[in-house]
Amino acid sequence: MDPNENDVPTHRVERAREGDLSAYGRLVESTEGAVRAAVSRVIRDPHLAEDAVQECYLRAFRRLPGLRDPAAFVGWLLRVARTTALNVIRARRRSFVDAIEVSELPAPAGPPDPFPDDVRRGLARAMVTLAPEDRRLCERYYHGGWAAARIAAEFGLTPAAVRKRLERIRRRLRKEIEMTASTEGGEGAGDLPAKIIELLSKPLLTDLPENPVGDTWEAVKAGHDDHEEIAIPETLTREEIESVIGAEGMVHLPDMIHHVDEKRMLRWDTSIPMLLAARGRPAGEKLMAAGKVYRNEGVDSRHLQVFHQAEMMFVGEDVREWDMMPRITRWVESLLGGRRLRLVQVDYPIMCDRAWEVAVDWDGDWLDILGWGTIRPDVVRALGHDPERVKAVGVGFGLERIACLRHGIDDVRKVESTKL
Numbered sequence: 001m002d003p004n005e006n007d008v009p010t011h012r013v014e015r016a017r018e019g020d021l022s023a024y025g026r027l028v029e030s031t032e033g034a035v036r037a038a039v040s041r042v043i044r045d046p047h048l049a050e051d052a053v054q055e056c057y058l059r060a061f062r063r064l065p066g067l068r069d070p071a072a073f074v075g076w077l078l079r080v081a082r083t084t085a086l087n088v089i090r091a092r093r094r095s096f097v098d099a100i101e102v103s104e105l106p107a108p109a110g111p112p113d114p115f116p117d118d119v120r121r122g123l124a125r126a127m128v129t130l131a132p133e134d135r136r137l138c139e140r141y142y143h144g145g146w147a148a149a150r151i152a153a154e155f156g157l158t159p160a161a162v163r164k165r166l167e168r169i170r171r172r173l174r175k176e177i178e179m180t181a182s183t184e185g186g187e188g189a190g191d192l193p194a195k196i197i198e199l200l201s202k203p204l205l206t207d208l209p210e211n212p213v214g215d216t217w218e219a220v221k222a223g224h225d226d227h228e229e230i231a232i233p234e235t236l237t238r239e240e241i242e243s244v245i246g247a248e249g250m251v252h253l254p255d256m257i258h259h260v261d262e263k264r265m266l267r268w269d270t271s272i273p274m275l276l277a278a279r280g281r282p283a284g285e286k287l288m289a290a291g292k293v294y295r296n297e298g299v300d301s302r303h304l305q306v307f308h309q310a311e312m313m314f315v316g317e318d319v320r321e322w323d324m325m326p327r328i329t330r331w332v333e334s335l336l337g338g339r340r341l342r343l344v345q346v347d348y349p350i351m352c353d354r355a356w357e358v359a360v361d362w363d364g365d366w367l368d369i370l371g372w373g374t375i376r377p378d379v380v381r382a383l384g385h386d387p388e389r390v391k392a393v394g395v396g397f398g399l400e401r402i403a404c405l406r407h408g409i410d411d412v413r414k415v416e417s418t419k420l
Contacts (some may be wrong), residue, residue, distance in 0.1 A: 013070035016061075019235035019264040021200070024064075025132035028057055031074060032131075035081045036295050042085035047168065049085075055174045056084040071076035124201035128175045134169050136207060140165060144208040145419065196260050200234075201296050203416070205399075206290045210419045212403035213308050216335070217290050219406075220310060223331060227288040228311060232273035234291065235264045244275040244382045249350045256295045266294035270311035271351060271396050274377075279383050283390045284316045290399065301411040302367060304367045308399040315383065318392040321354070321374045328395065330357055342366055344417060349419045351379050352396070360405060369405075 008030060015023035036053050043049040060080045067076055127135060137155065140146040141162075148159040148166075155162070205213035233240075242250050258266040267273050268282040270289060278287055300304055314324070324407070325343075332341060340361040348355035348371065355373030359366040372395040379386035383393075400412045409415060 008073055010070040010073075012172075013064075013067070014075045015233070017064045017067060017070065018237055019260055020233045021128075022132075022231050022234065024061060027073070028131050031077055034074070034078060038078050038081040039085045042082060043088060047171070048088055050168050051171055052085045052088045053081070054131065054134075054168075055088065056081040057131060059084060061129055068164075105268075116259060123173060124197045127201040130169065130172065132164070134172075136204075137162070138163060138169050139203045139207065143203045144210055182187055185218055193260065196258065196266065199258065199266065199306050203294060204292060204308075205416065206308055206310075212407045212409060212415055212418055212420060213399045215420055216399050216403040216406060217308070217310060219335060220290075221288070223334070224288060224312065225285075227286040230277050230287055230289050232270060232277045232289045232291060232311070233267070234273075235260055235266055236272065236276070237263050237265075240276055241272055243353050244272065244279060244379060244380070245376075246378055248378070249376075252350045256297045258294045258296050267291075268295050269293050269396060270309045271394055274311040274313050274394065275351065275379065275383065278313055280316075280385075283385055287313045287315075299413065301413065302365070302401070304400065304412055307412070310397055311354065312395040313391060313392065315380075315385065315392040317390055319393050321393055324372060324395070325356070328358065328370065328372060332360075335402060336360060344368075346371065348373050351375055353377075360401075362401075362405060363410075367401060368398075369401045370395065372396070377396055 008027065012023045016027055025408070032053070035056055036049065037054045038048075039049050039056065041265050043052055054235055056077070060077055063080070067073065089374045127138070130138065137151060139156075140151055141148070144291065148162040151157070151160045152162045157165070168379075206217040208214040209218050238250070241253070256269060257268050260266060270291065270293060272290055274287065277289065278285075281287075286308065290308060292306055293309045294306055295304075297303065297305065329343070333339075342356045342359045342361075344359060346355050346357045352373030353376050355371055357368045358370040359368045372393060375383075375392035375394055380387040380390060383392065400415050403409065403415055404412055407418070407420070409418060
């Protein structure tokens with residue numbers, strides 16, 4: 001059944017309009033049938049129709065900030081779909097990137113870069129705006145090196161269907177590269193800045209178990225099967241942040257934040273996104289999440305602008321900070337095979353009364369890999385709990401550094417291209 005305005009939650013539209021890619025992915029999933037039907041009424045060629053569907057969602061994402069009434073999203077999206085379909089019919093022409101070896105397209109990062117700047121920028125933008133399932137498939141095949149049969153088993157498809165879908169994705173990537181080149185230097189108001197596109201296009205390594213980061217995340221999850229894994233927002237607004245940490249915490253926001261636009265910023269760690277995702281959930285839950293974080297700082301053998309963090313949150317009446325200490329240190333030791341650890345009390349005034357940091361000896365340097373702390377009572381209240389009765393502890397840790405130490409990698413910049 002086709003969706004109508006009442007089938008699509010307005011809060012999800014609002015979050016997508018503010019740049020929440022996960023929320024936009026949910027909108028794609030709930031409306032794809034209706035969009036495909038609208039496009040197919042105009043375009044009879046099934047391959048062109050699939051391209052038009054992807055084009056529709058790309059255009060809608062760029063124009064979504066201009067949608068004033070979230071309740072009108074479905075009707076507005078279907079109008080974008082029909083217009084896109086008509087434009088595809090009018091503008092059928094050979095892509096200037098057809099001569100590029102398509103098997104190499106979804107590899108925008110990592111030396112040596114085989115593409116000119118305009119192709120690389122177009123490819124990064126295309127990867128960011130792919131439908132969530134297409135991006136997961138693409139990253140598994142190209143970055144993870146998964147065979148079509150393995151992908152087919154995970155996605156519930158046949159190997160032939162996987163290969164057909166990959167070909168459609170490649171056509172979509174070519175089209176986006178062409179669009180980027182044709183509009184070079186003239187980004188619209190709804191477009192993401194080029195630097196943000198570059199950061200967001202980095203692969204999600206926690207989804208790839210053959211990568212050291214994915215392997216480490218799988219090891220973490222195996223030891224915490226009593227936790228629920230949840231999705232957390234990738235972009236935040238000042239209003240959202242202040243709604244959970246209050247004005248007191250806002251004065252401690254770091255300088256390293258990447259700003260998407262005047263309202264939105266990329267998450268610089270997973271702690272505040274976890275708070276936002278945990279708000280309103282009942283006490284007693286154990287939550288965990290992982291994903292990319294973005295920091296506007298220098299890159300060297302120990303630091304990246306884009307890396308992966310994991311977060312755990314314990315909310316309940318029997319939560320005690322001191323009870324967490326032996327559990328965390330035993331867990332870190334099990335991951336790192338008895339390496340020297342150092343426990344340091346630190347300040348994390350954004351959201352904690354008191355916090356601790358675990359540092360590891362990495363070739364003579366003490367580098368932090370994990371931190372945890374007791375959430376302030378006012379933040380617990382913002383989550384929907386009585387701080388006189390309910391306590392909360394947050395635990396965050398960097399996966400790249402742990403992965404390097406686990407697998408003997410001497411430089412975090414090598415992790416993305418490493419396969420186990």
